[in-house]
Amino acid sequence: MNTELLLQLLVNGVIVGTLYGVVAMCFVLIYKSTRVVNFAQGEFLLIGAWTCWWLLMKFELPFWFGFPLTLAFMVVFGIALQVIVLRPLIGEPIISVIMVTIGLSIFFQALMGLLFGHETKVYPQVFETSSINVLGMQVETAYILSMVISIFVMIAFYFFFKYSKTGLAMRATAFDQQVAQSLGISVKSVFAASWAISAVVSALAGIVIGMVNGVSSALSFFGIKVFPVVILGGLDSIVGSIVGGLIIGILENLAEFCDSQWLHIGNLYVIAPFYALVIILMVKPYGLFGTKDIERI
């Protein structure tokens, strides 16, 4: 058995897993506060990564400037999307809203293809050294950055929900919109805020992945990976999405290991999470941390 490869893959799993966790958190954030299942989550990564790439390549902006500019754009984008597309749908059947987010997903993918082409494009060199040595293993600097950013985002989420006015309002709205409103909370602003935050943080993840793998429509596949993650963690649990992300990330890489060492199927890496998805739905339909819907009479 090739322990070095195994170790390398496990490290990859943890790094990719935390990124899955971050994207899943964004998905859960929207689901929790607005009850919308956002099938266009992956496109947020794509749009963020392309926007940043475009600013860096076309305008030759330095990274420290292009990066925050992209995030600022994503705030506006998230709010605009909620106000223009989703707000008019409030009160419509949930299935219509899901159809709209699927439509958005297809639309944005096509639009990005039209604007930026279909080949993978690489980011300009952001770091001086492309990889550093951690405990005897070569780890890409961008991966380290990704880890740092992911952990930072998770801690920021924690503080935001625990100690900020908007975070408190979001938790209250997630629990009961009517009651939140009667306590002076503007549900509309809470909705807009959750789309904005979700878009920004997803874009952050998109840029990080783009720096490692290059930008291409493959990025939006992350949005689909989110489903096994949130189904595992529970659709409405932030903590669950982090744990779920880690598990799926590691599972994927273990599958890759078994595949390359013994099975030689060739793409177990891609499909393993979805096998997991099916199994989880059978044994624990509400996920590890999700709350069961209790019928009220």
Add this chain to the structure above:
Amino acid sequence: MGENTALLQVENISLSFGGVKALQGVSFDVKSGELFSIIGPNGAGKTSMLNCISGRYHPQQGEIRFREQPITKLKPNQRCNLGIGRTFQNLALFNHMSVLDNIMVGRHHLLKNNFLTGGLYWFTGARREELEHRQQVEEIIDFLEIAHIRKAQAGTLSYGLRKRVELARAVALKPDLILLDEPMAGMNHEEKEDMARYIIDLNEEWGMTVVMIEHDMGVVMDLSHRVMVLDFGQRIAAGLPDEIMDNPLVKKAYLGEEDEQPSEESAGVGEVA
């Protein structure tokens, strides 16, 4: 009781759900500093009336004014910001949050700075604001005697305590008008007495105008300055507690003799100017 101006004016409100006429042309007003009760049999439209005032329901007809400003078209959160707070008939606490967080949500619309406690406040200058809010929240906690459960998760508390926490959350809004939907339902005698004392204090010492729905007649007659009676969505009487007790229409509504609709006399029985 202070000045005699009407804080809340409700004019000719009608509300229906499909074929169900929950409210039919109900009018009344509540003066500043008053403790006003709405009573009536089950399904009479009491909660619906409260929901129209707080903005949860939108009546098809009529107008509601708060401090002489029409509020009928405003959203619940806008009405809250004007100074109308409420509690719910079926407990509506944020069960997964601590008691303190529940009360802080009530404080929400008064907070200017986005960050409350924690590592961030010295960056944002929120510290002084935070201290002020803490102080007022502490005052409310002391007043309602819930200091011992401040850190507890709201959903784990006993029914009586949850009712109290819900009141605390509404008081934290600092409303001028507080709407209480059956604040004592399901309580034992002792808890009811406590609650009655809190409501009187809120009215007399904290200066809040109170509109209360309550089924316990003893409590209503003891606490209220004025009482309005609803039956089948119509106002059948309004006046001082004693007058209401003696009103034959009210007796009839409560005994459930509905041979004749009490509509023609509904206009102003027992009304006091």
